[in-house]
Amino acid sequence: MTSLSRRQFLELATAAALLPPSLARAQTSSVHTLDSGWEFLRMPLAGPFEVWSNQPLAPWTPVTLPHCFNDYDGCDPDVPAYRGRGWYRITVPVANPHPNGRTLLHIEGAGQSSEVYLGPHLAGRHIGGYDEYVLDLTELLAQPGAMNKDGALLSILCDNSPDLDRMPSDLSDFTLYGGLYRSVHLVYVPSVSIEQLHVHVEAGKGAPASVKVEARLHNPTTATTALPLSLTIKDPKGKTVHTVSRSQMPWTGTETLTTFVLPNPRLWHPKTPALYTCTFTLGDSIQIQRFGIRFCEFQQDGPFLLNGERLLLQGTHRHEDHAGYAAATPAGILRKEMHMIRDMGANFIRLAHYQQQRLVLDLCDELGILVWEEVSWCRGGVGSEAFQHQGKEKLATMIDQHRNHPSIILWGLGNEDDWEGEYPSVDMVAIPAYLQQLQDIAHALDPSRKTVIRRCDFARTIPDVYSPSIWAGWYGGRFVDYESSLDKQRPRVKHLLHAEWGADNHAGRHAEDPYKTITVIKEGDTAERGLAYMAQGGEARVSRDGDWSESYACDLFDWHLKTQHSLPWLTGALQWCFKDFTTPLRPENPVPRINQKGIVERDLTPKEGYYVFQSYLAEKPMAHIYGHTWPVRWGRPNEPRTVKVYSNCPVAELFLNGKSLGIRKRDIQNFPAAGLRWDTPFLAGENHLKVVATTATHERVEDEIAFIYQTEPWGTPARLTLEVMERSPTRVTLEAKLLDASGILCLEARNRIRYTLSGEGKLIDNLGTATGSRVVELTNGRSRISIIPAKTQSTAAVSAEGLPTAFCLI
Known part of the structure; x- marks a missing residue:
């Protein structure tokens, strides 16, 4: 047996002490998900007495979970998102079927701090909006006032008020949402139940795999009666490969249940995400955990190896955010998002900048997406002692709750902790010292995985x-x-992995020449320094001086991807960010309060950049003509214009108005579009493009678009128009255009416009999309928004500074 050094012993003891009790619920038939029957009130109350008062201070609103109380105002262009208290209440029938059993409340996530009450009694407090926690309600249920004739009086206070002592920092470039935005469960367990189950795996190329299974118990009454114990391991095809059966006394701490060897394991890989299943039963308590067998290596100054073979890590990042739901994304939409990420060809994702919900990790396991999961130390300096303790606790909790996921290969220790204005300062001694403590905790709790941080150069x-x-x-x-x-950067560290690269792009904005405003950009330093993310000040940079078009962004994506594929030493790179998301720090963006670096919009509508990534990363044959959202192109008569096709097929043929423009061969070093581009004049007026791409096995994929080619030059923007484009009983879509004095569409116009509506209808706004914001910049001289019509007549209007307002009767 290997002896521990004093430092190793202290690291392990410290890490174990950070783990709160009851981190995982037992998976039994006695789990009741509380998704309906809730009422919500977004305002401060004096406490649970006012929650259940017969004379409420304001009307409560029925809601279902998950629910975020910033679902509408998270990207309001006029008023910052609400930061404060929101109360939830529900009456829950309680009927524990287990003699002397325990009744637990399992909350998967509540932002950003929360308090749980049974009637007037405080059941527990929790700081942090992203980790799961469990409260044992058993004793409180017997207290006076905890229940009425219909059940337990359960209320939960969620608070996302600014707080210097809480992670993530309020300097973070994303919205710190509030609410019960993940699931809540009432769980009945026997008096002794399974609290956590861990599966540890060691494997090597062509070698047997060693497996160890450990468990912790929830045993608050310290019961000592022996219980029947059984454990079954099944392989990815459902065949039983290992069993254990015995009687055992309850234990304290962590107990090793079994160790065994799999002589011919099926390895987990993005192409073959094979999952084993471990079922553990102790008395009437059951827990099921999946795990995978794989091994990885970050070579010094070199690439990443998975199961002994090089794998270029390529993918993206995600925030828990969606149009109309904010952090309370329904499971169906979340599944769609993760499948789109995999269909893009990604094999790697960074879950920024906090622990994400269990469904995300489950899907990464199933779809074969490797994961960098990150603790919520984001732009916070070292803060107070309470702040530092929270970071350690959240790291320990994240590892404890998610370590069975084979998709996770990196534990993220923080993000941008050299940010200007950190609290109390950017302390170049204290920050590395704190980072070292997090490093030690991560290694003590999980020696099998490496740690990572983004952007803190002095550490x-x-x-x-x-x-x-x-x-x-x-x-x-x-x-x-x-x-x-x-x-x-490569020689400055042992293992370099490039996270965060990309460009903001306003969905639907395109450019015939996306470079004409950025010819003065200096070559050289490419770091984000100071407040370079802001739209003013500092040296010339594309983020300030560029056109924010999809055209430029696609070229940038293309260049980065071709470069990454040409570097045999590169570990990998992650584009920021898969989907547009809200941020309080960017009210001046084309869609206000939206970080627009996504390759899909906030409602998962793909931008053109999505197909650039598919052309490099996806295995399924695809071909996409750039410009599906570019209805009008422009130029002089007979002026050659470039047509780009993004495809992973080796050859493609392009047709313009039925006539072949020739065949091109794909070469990823032939920038742009890997050589699949054609220069051709268009007809004035309507044009049609079609591409036929062919795989090496002669499979054909096609794509086509139609557009108008405008040859009339436009003058100074003079007037707006607003008209109905589509109409149904439940939705009316309007289009605004900006014309010059002669009525010519101003195709490079980027004016900021505002929609208003008078009458009983409703604007469909605050979605954080180019067609779902009442304040938005034009895309090539036009914009759209939709309205829920009323039975009576309404009047819509669109306005812009220095221009007359345009009206439309609905």
Whole structure:
């Protein structure tokens, strides 16, 4: 037996002490998900007495869970999102079927701090909006006032008020949502139940796999009666490969249940995400956990190896955010999002910047998406002692709750903890010291995985893997500087992994020449420095001076991807971010309070960039002509214009108005579009493009678009128009256009406009999309928004500074 050094012993003891009790609920038939029957009130109350008062201070609203109380105002263009208290209440029948059993409340996530009450009694407090927690309600249920004739009087206070002592920091570039935005469950367990189950795996190439299963118990009454114990391991095909059966006394702490060897394990890999199942029964308590068998290696100054073979890590990031729901994304939409990420070809994702819900990790396991999961130390300095303790606790909790997931390969220790204005300061001694403590905790709790942090240069050697700030062609330099930036950073750390690169792009905005406003950008430094994310001040940079078009963003994506595929030493890179998301720090963006670096909109509508990634990463044959959301192109008569096709097929043929423009061969080093581009004049007026791409096995994929080619030049924008484009009983879609004095559409107009509506209808706004915001910048001189019509007549209007307002009767 290997002896522990004093430091190792202290690390393990400290890490174990950080784990709160009852982190996982037993998976039994006695789990009741509380998704309906709730009422909500968004305002402060004096406490649970006012929650259940017969004279309420304001009307309560029926809601279902998950629910976020910033679902509408998270990206309101006029008023920042609500930061404060919201109360939830429900009456829950309680009937525990287990003699002397325990009644638990399992909350998967409540933002950002929460308090749980039974009648007037405090059941528990929790700080942090992203980790799961469990409260034992058993004793409180017997207290006076905890129940009425219909059941337990359960109320939960959620509070996302600013708080210097809570992670993530209020400087974070994303909305700190409030509410019960993940599921809540009432769980009945026997007097002794399973609290947590961990499966540890060691494997090697062509070698047997060693498996160890450990468990903790929930035994608050310290029962000592022996219980029947059984454990079954099944392989990915459902065949039983190991069993254990015995009687055992309850234990304290963590107990090893079994160790065994699998002689010919099926390895987990993005292409073959094989999952084993461990079922553990103790008395009447059952828990089921899936696990995978795989091994990985980050080579020094070199690539990443999975199961002994190089795998270029490529993918994206995600926030828990969606149009109309904010953090309370329904499971069906979440599944669609994760499948879109996999269909894009991603094999890797960073879950930014906090622990995400169990369904996300389950889907990563099933779909074969490797994961960097991150603790919520984001732009917070070292803060107070309470702040530092919370970071340690959240890291320990995240590892304890998610370590069985084979998709996770990296524990993220933080993000951008050298940010200007951190609290109390950017302390270049205290921050590395705190980061070292997190590093020690992560290694003590899970020696099998490496740690990582993004952007804290003066502490870059502490975590096992480091991501520098490289934003070539956006916050600094040009995108052609990308490779030289990687080369510069590579020798500074042992293991370099590039997280966060990309460009904001306003969905539906395109450009015939996306470079004409950024010719003065200096080459060289590509880091995001100071407040470069802001739209004013500082040196020239594309983020400030560019057109924010999809055209430019696609070229930037294309260049980065071709570069990444040409570097045999590169570990991997992650584009920021898969989906547009809300942020309080960017009210001036084309869609206010939205970070628009997504390759899909906030409602999962793909932008053109999605198909650039597919052309490099996806295995399923695809072909996509750039410009599906570009209804009008422009130029002089007979002026050649470029048509780009993104495809993973080796050859493609393009047709214009039925006539072949020739065949092109794909070469990823032939920028842009890997050589699949054609320069051709268009007819004035209507045009039709069709591409036929062919795989090596002669499978054909096709795509086509139609558009107008405008040859009339436009003058100074003079007037707006507003008219109905589509109409149904439940929705009316309006389109605004900006014309010059001669009535010519101003196709490069980017004016900021505002929609208003008078009457009984309702604007469908605050969605955080280009067609779902009442304040928005034009895309090529036009914009759309929809309205829920009323039975009576309404009047819609669109206005812009310096222009007369246009009206439309609905």
